Amino acid sequence: MKKVIYVFLLAAITVACKNETKSESTADVEVKELISKDVSTSIYPESITKVFDAHGGIDQWNKMHSLSFSIVKPEGKEVMTENLKTRAEIIDTPTYTQGFDGETLWVNEKDGQEYKGKPKFYKGLMFYFYAMPFVLGDDGISYTETEPLVFEGKTYPGVLISYEAGVGESSDDQYKIFYDAETGQMEWLGYTVTFGKSEASPDFHFIRYNNWQTINGLVLPKSIDWYNYENNLPTEKRNTVEFTDVVISEKAPDNTMFLKPKDAKVIE
Structure with missing residues (x-):
């Protein structure tokens, strides 16, 4: 969709320049100045753009090609690496490795x-929660205002995110992002779980985002808190997930790392 907008603008500018009695050099300069500006943010509503900007901007995010981070679990460290453009992914743990090369999902068990x-x-799950709010800039998403969240006396404006049919594994999933009205920084995520279900779920789960770090110009989570919920509202904190060894880069990962090992099981 971004490419379509870019081409449309370029065509419109070209026609305008031909119809005006300007010198060729002046028209060329105006065209170059306009198309040098990234127009990707123009496709988003003002509210979600405000959130993107508070976290370094969607344009900065779109420059990145790879993301990796670790999560410490009782059974050991889980290390996830993602190709941000193809969404190929590998999750390495002490007991298994799970990979997705863009087409094939596989699992390689360790030590029997x-x-x-x-x-x-689980494919893409923790990546999606970590890469908030920027994954909400993916194609096939629609945005509408939703009722604000009030928690401990503070009101957070909200945006409801839904997906076009066929987008992702669970296109019936919905998300609600709630942000600080003054700073635009993301504070809460409400989400439904429809995977494996025949119809959309009415129940929203909640994650609090209030611990951030700046890496390569982007404000990304240092940890996130899952909350218990009642009547589609968060109640008290349940647990915290911390992210370490975070690396986000404009350099693409080596695609061979996502390929299925000979003995791995293909997940149909």
Whole structure:
């Protein structure tokens, strides 16, 4: 969609320049000045753009090609690496490695330990929660205002995010992003879980985002807090997930790292 807007603008500018009695050099300068500006933010509503800007800007995010981080779990460290353009992914843990090369999802068990998780559900899950709010700039998303969240006396404006049919594994999923009205910084995420269900879920789960770090010009989570919920509202904190060893780069990861090992199981 961004490419379409770019081409449309370029065509419109070209026609305008031909119809005006300006010198060729002046027209060329105006065209170059306009198309040198990234127009990607023009496709987003003002509210979500405010949130993107508070976290370094969607244009800065779009420059990046790779993201990696670690999560410490009881069974050991989980290391995730993502190609931000293809969404190829690898998750390495002490007991298994899960990978997705853009087409094939696979799991490679270690030391004969059976993996009993849900690979399709877990694919991209922690990446998506970590890469907030920028993953909400993906194609196929619609935005509408939603009722603000009031928590401990403070009101947070909200944006409801929904997906076009066929987008992602669970296009019926919905998200609500709540932000600080003054700074625009993201504070809360409400989300539904529809994976494996025949219809959309009415229940929103909640994550609080209030611990940030700046890396390569982007304000990204240092940790996030899952909250219990009641009547589609957060109640008290349940647990915290911390992210370490965070690297986000304009350099693309080596695609060979996502390829299925010979002995790995393909997940259909």
